[in-house]
Amino acid sequence: MAALDLTADPVDLTARLVDMPSVSGEEGELAAAVEVALDALDHLEVVRSGNTVLARTSLRRPSRVVLAGHLDTVPVNANLPSRRTAEHLHGLGSVDMKGGDAVMLHLAATVTAPRHDLTFVFYDCEEVEASRNGLGRIERELPEWLTGDLAIVCEPSNAVVEAGCQGTMRIELRATGRRAHTARAWMGVNAIHALGPALALLEEYRPREVDIDGCRYREGLQAVRVSGGVSGNVVPDEAVLTVNFRFAPDRSVREAEAHLREVFARTGLVLTVTDHAAGALPGLSAPAAAELVAAAGGEPVAKLGWTDVARFAALGLPAVNFGPGDPTLAHTQEEHVPIAQIHRCAEVLTRFLAR
Structure with missing residues (x-):
C-alpha cells in the first residue's frame, strides 16, 4: 500500500484516491491508507470504525466544524485508472466523491491551527442501502464524533454552497378489480384502468416553489413505476402505481x-408509504454557515435532491453541501471533475477554516 501525501496538490491526491478502487463494501484498502496518513499527523486524534475513518482536533476552540465525505464508489465501468487533461481529471469517483475527499485530506494536513475545532469523517457504504451507511453506524455507536456547529458534506456541488436538501417520499397507489376473460371484459373490473384518475392528477399537478434563507426549492411529484397485469387475455385485478x-x-x-x-383522496386508491427521508433546512443564519458563504464569495443555492446533510440536520447541525464536480456526472462512465473546482474548494475552505 503506497503512502498518501496529504500535503500534495489536491488534484494529485484526487488522482491517487481514484486509482485505489473502493466499490461499496470494498473500501478496506483505501480506508487503511487514509487511516495511516491521518495517524501520522500529530494534531489529530484518529479512530477507525469498520471502513470509516474519523479524525479531529481538540484545541478548545469555541466552535466545531464537521467535514464529511464517503470513500465508496459505484461499480467500475471501464473508467479506471484515472487520466488527466489540461482542465479535467477523469475516472471513477472523481466527482462522487474523491475530489471532495482529497480536499478534506489536504485540509486535515495543512490547516493545523484552525479557528474552529475540526472533525473529519471519511465513511463507507454511502452508495448502497441506507442500513449499511457508515455515517449511520457512527451516529449509533460513536455519536460524540458527529457534534458541532456546522457540517459540510463535500459531495459534488460545482464548487457552490448548496444549502440543506429536499426530503423524499415514495408511495404506492394500489387499485383492485375483478378478473375476467378479455373476450368477456364486461364481466371484470380493470385495475389498470383504475389508475387513470391518479395519472391525470399527476399530469395536472403544479409543484410548489418556496424560498428558505434565500434558497429556492422546487418540489416535484412524479410517477416512477407502474405494475400490473396477469396475461394477455385476462382483465387485471390488481395494479400499482x-x-x-x-x-x-x-x-x-x-x-x-x-x-x-x-x-x-378522490381516486379511491389505497395509498401506502414505502420509503421516506426528511429534508434539511439551510440553516444559513448560523454564524459558521454565514462565514462559509462569505468565504465562498457567492450566493448559496438550494440542494435539489437528498444527501447526508439531512442526517446532520436531524442531529441539530446546520449543514451544507460544498465540493468539486458536477453532480449530474456522478455514476456515469464519463465521470470527470474540473481541476479548477478542486483548487477552488480547497482555497475557499482553507480561507474559512484557517486562523
Missing part, C-alpha cells in the same frame, strides 16, 4: 404524507 415526492425542507415527513393523501 409508484410515485416519488421530492418536497421542500419546510415540510416534515408527516406533512408530506398528509399532502399526498389530500392530492389522491
Whole structure:
C-alpha cells in the first residue's frame, strides 16, 4: 500500500484516491491508507470504525466544524485508472466523491491551527442501502464524533454552497378489480384502468416553489413505476402505481404524507408509504454557515435532491453541501471533475477554516 501525501496538490491526491478502487463494501484498502496518513499527523486524534475513518482536533476552540465525505464508489465501468487533461481529471469517483475527499485530506494536513475545532469523517457504504451507511453506524455507536456547529458534506456541488436538501417520499397507489376473460371484459373490473384518475392528477399537478434563507426549492411529484397485469387475455385485478415526492425542507415527513393523501383522496386508491427521508433546512443564519458563504464569495443555492446533510440536520447541525464536480456526472462512465473546482474548494475552505 503506497503512502498518501496529504500535503500534495489536491488534484494529485484526487488522482491517487481514484486509482485505489473502493466499490461499496470494498473500501478496506483505501480506508487503511487514509487511516495511516491521518495517524501520522500529530494534531489529530484518529479512530477507525469498520471502513470509516474519523479524525479531529481538540484545541478548545469555541466552535466545531464537521467535514464529511464517503470513500465508496459505484461499480467500475471501464473508467479506471484515472487520466488527466489540461482542465479535467477523469475516472471513477472523481466527482462522487474523491475530489471532495482529497480536499478534506489536504485540509486535515495543512490547516493545523484552525479557528474552529475540526472533525473529519471519511465513511463507507454511502452508495448502497441506507442500513449499511457508515455515517449511520457512527451516529449509533460513536455519536460524540458527529457534534458541532456546522457540517459540510463535500459531495459534488460545482464548487457552490448548496444549502440543506429536499426530503423524499415514495408511495404506492394500489387499485383492485375483478378478473375476467378479455373476450368477456364486461364481466371484470380493470385495475389498470383504475389508475387513470391518479395519472391525470399527476399530469395536472403544479409543484410548489418556496424560498428558505434565500434558497429556492422546487418540489416535484412524479410517477416512477407502474405494475400490473396477469396475461394477455385476462382483465387485471390488481395494479400499482409508484410515485416519488421530492418536497421542500419546510415540510416534515408527516406533512408530506398528509399532502399526498389530500392530492389522491378522490381516486379511491389505497395509498401506502414505502420509503421516506426528511429534508434539511439551510440553516444559513448560523454564524459558521454565514462565514462559509462569505468565504465562498457567492450566493448559496438550494440542494435539489437528498444527501447526508439531512442526517446532520436531524442531529441539530446546520449543514451544507460544498465540493468539486458536477453532480449530474456522478455514476456515469464519463465521470470527470474540473481541476479548477478542486483548487477552488480547497482555497475557499482553507480561507474559512484557517486562523
